[in-house]
Amino acid sequence: MSFLNFTKYPPSLDFLLLTLGGGLLVLAWLEGADNALTRVAAVFGGAPLFYYLLHLYALLALQRVAAAALGLQRADVGSVWQVWMIAVLLAAALYWSTRRFGLYKRQSAGGWVKYF
Numbered sequence: 001m002s003f004l005n006f007t008k009y010p011p012s013l014d015f016l017l018l019t020l021g022g023g024l025l026v027l028a029w030l031e032g033a034d035n036a037l038t039r040v041a042a043v044f045g046g047a048p049l050f051y052y053l054l055h056l057y058a059l060l061a062l063q064r065v066a067a068a069a070l071g072l073q074r075a076d077v078g079s080v081w082q083v084w085m086i087a088v089l090l091a092a093a094l095y096w097s098t099r100r101f102g103l104y105k106r107q108s109a110g111g112w113v114k115y116f
Helices: 013-031 036-046 048-070 080-107
Strands: none
Touching (some): 036 080, 048 080
């Protein structure tokens, strides 16, 4: 079992082989999969920077609306399950706008659009 005795910082060769090799095996396994989950992941993967920036502004707006509704200066969530619930609901809410931008990105001739 000494080959599993690797260090993450600085990354040892064993750590890199284990993580990158495992990741490549999972990627090869998922490459042939075509189901609803992979199509949804492809939408978010088609415009990742757009989704990232959009979700940050959406979270900021949600936080300010919640703080104003509760009469607080800052509204925070109380537990981890609430964070995950907000993440899933936010991803579902931003799915269509990310999909539309991904389609626009593929059809656009502008070079700057490719960065989003």
